């Protein structure tokens with residue numbers, strides 16, 4: 001028996017509505033376009049930039065085809081490209097409905113900083129604007145290709161941060177630190193600090209936790225350092241104990257075998273690696289929190305990394 005068309009259409013419409021509900025519940029993610037410029041950067045470098053941006057910002061990334069650098073941005077006296085002109089060109093290339101656009105190039109770029117008309121930079125972003133540009137030229141000078149790619153990915157997070165309204169941050173290790181003319185500054189940067197994160201939260205664009213970024217976070221580094229020290233400490237104490245049990249002289253504590261009750265108590269106390277690690281973890285957290293104390297940047301924003 002054939003069912004009337006309306007009886008088939010109603011369940012189908014219900015299914016379609018249910019399928020659309022998650023999309024209706026969540027607004028579409030802002031789209032950040034990537035515009036590779038000039039000589040192409042390695043694919044692995046571009047992927048590193050994308051991983052870093054996805055790790056910190058809730059955006060959808062779309063890559064535009066490689067385009068030549070606009071001639072009007074060429075600064076002949078220094079044989080490099082004016083980043084501020086590139087930002088204007090990127091603004092003109094902004095696809096309809098795009099949230100932001102990031103230009104990427106291997107060429108040297110520059111801008112005016114203070115009294116210096118043409119100051120070479122790794123990146124430039126418009127504070128609270130829609131455009132930013134980054135360059136590999138300075139990032140990989142004197143370092144391996146991998147380190148250069150990592151620096152470029154950090155600069156991408158930094159410049160997009162400027163477009164989201166973040167100014168330079170005085171907290172050491174924050175990705176919004178001012179490079180102050182040194183590419184190596186980005187090597188110590190691993191995360192956005194609590195102040196910068198609070199700023200993004202207040203502006204309605206909270207940052208993600210940074211997991212998946214192509215570098216190791218400071219917390220992980222400190223955890224590994226603590227674990228290494230803890231293991232060394234445990235090994236040393238176990239070796240000493242074994243020597244004492246075997247009656248062998250211990251080079252470190254042999255002359256002190258006739259120990260005080262206090263030392264005896266300490267020796268008998270179980271070596272609790274878990275609580276030792278927890279204490280070290282607490283120390284690491286308090287150290288990071290001290291670094292990221294709630295201090296707002298008061299410096300003038302030079303718009304360059």
Ligand SMILES: [Zn+2]
Pocket residue numbers: 169170171174175176177192193194195196197
């Ligand atoms: Zn910060």
Ligand SMILES: [Zn+2]
Pocket residue numbers: 158162168177178303304305
């Ligand atoms: Zn900057």
